[in-house]
Amino acid sequence: MKVFLAGGRGRVGSPLADNLEAKGIEVVPGGLEDGIDVFSGRGLAEALVGVDAIVNVLNTPRFDAEGAIAFFEGAVENLTAAGERAGVRLHVVLSIVGVGEGDASEIGYYLGKVAQEKAVRAGSIPATIIRSTQFQSYIPVLADQHTVDGKVRAPRVFIQPVELEEVVELLAEAVTTLEPGSVVEIAGPERFYLDDLFRATLAERGDEREVVTVGGQEMPGAMVPRGMYRAGTVRYPIAGIPLA
Numbered sequence: 001m002k003v004f005l006a007g008g009r010g011r012v013g014s015p016l017a018d019n020l021e022a023k024g025i026e027v028v029p030g031g032l033e034d035g036i037d038v039f040s041g042r043g044l045a046e047a048l049v050g051v052d053a054i055v056n057v058l059n060t061p062r063f064d065a066e067g068a069i070a071f072f073e074g075a076v077e078n079l080t081a082a083g084e085r086a087g088v089r090l091h092v093v094l095s096i097v098g099v100g101e102g103d104a105s106e107i108g109y110y111l112g113k114v115a116q117e118k119a120v121r122a123g124s125i126p127a128t129i130i131r132s133t134q135f136q137s138y139i140p141v142l143a144d145q146h147t148v149d150g151k152v153r154a155p156r157v158f159i160q161p162v163e164l165e166e167v168v169e170l171l172a173e174a175v176t177t178l179e180p181g182s183v184v185e186i187a188g189p190e191r192f193y194l195d196d197l198f199r200a201t202l203a204e205r206g207d208e209r210e211v212v213t214v215g216g217q218e219m220p221g222a223m224v225p226r227g228m229y230r231a232g233t234v235r236y237p238i239a240g241i242p243l244a
């Protein structure tokens, strides 16, 4: 089996490539570093020759709606068109839990993920969507994204971070065993409040930034699954954080 891994050298793509290769699957990494631009389509036709499945773990630094939608939708459309010509039989996309629901429908980056999901569903290649909560290793980055004037501003909303390797294993299953067309959500085994999680994480790292609990709409309640989901088993690496 041969997989084209769009974003194959990123935070998710890199361990996923290792996981798939350990299962005997040939991986073609598809990133800018590999000379492939999924957004413009450059290099796609050649890279997809003989490929059975596309796995899309692309990302963009564009957090505004216009930029995020253009990137995520455009990439899926290019992958679908080139994939169809190459006879690809499966398109797996990594999305985020809760996008498009409630307050999360207001966030530009999340609108990009909604557009990505819609595009892959509308495409001609059978599509599997994996929706994950935030990765445990991503929490410090999330704290940076919430920093304004040196203070971390966090609403008291739920978050259920998952260990990245457990998401990687589910993505590998999406390639090997899940029924094409499946939508599967995954979250960590514990639910916290975001402000508590930030405080504990920064303290553990010796980061002296103050975490200010804020009200209002700064952050959507999108970080926990709503219905059935696969619960990861790996606990957050800091003990003693109150559960929500």
Ligand SMILES: NC(=O)c1ccc[n+]([C@@H]2O[C@H](COP(=O)([O-])OP(=O)(O)OC[C@H]3O[C@@H](n4cnc5c(N)ncnc54)[C@H](OP(=O)(O)O)[C@@H]3O)[C@@H](O)[C@H]2O)c1
Pocket (backbone or CB within 6 Å): 006, 007, 008, 009, 010, 011, 012, 013, 030, 031, 032, 033, 034, 036, 037, 038, 039, 040, 057, 058, 059, 060, 094, 095, 096, 097, 113, 132, 133, 134, 135, 138
């Ligand atoms: N972070 C989280 O907690 C979390 C949770 C749930 C879901 N997700 C989703 O996981 C996905 C992957 O995130 P990540 O953190 O692994 O991203 P990342 O580390 O930023 O990696 C993104 C990859 O996309 C590639 N890329 C960007 N533009 C490209 C283009 N035009 N053509 C080809 N490749 C391009 C990059 O290639 P180069 O390295 O060559 O530039 C890079 O390998 C995202 O869609 C995100 O929404 C993340």
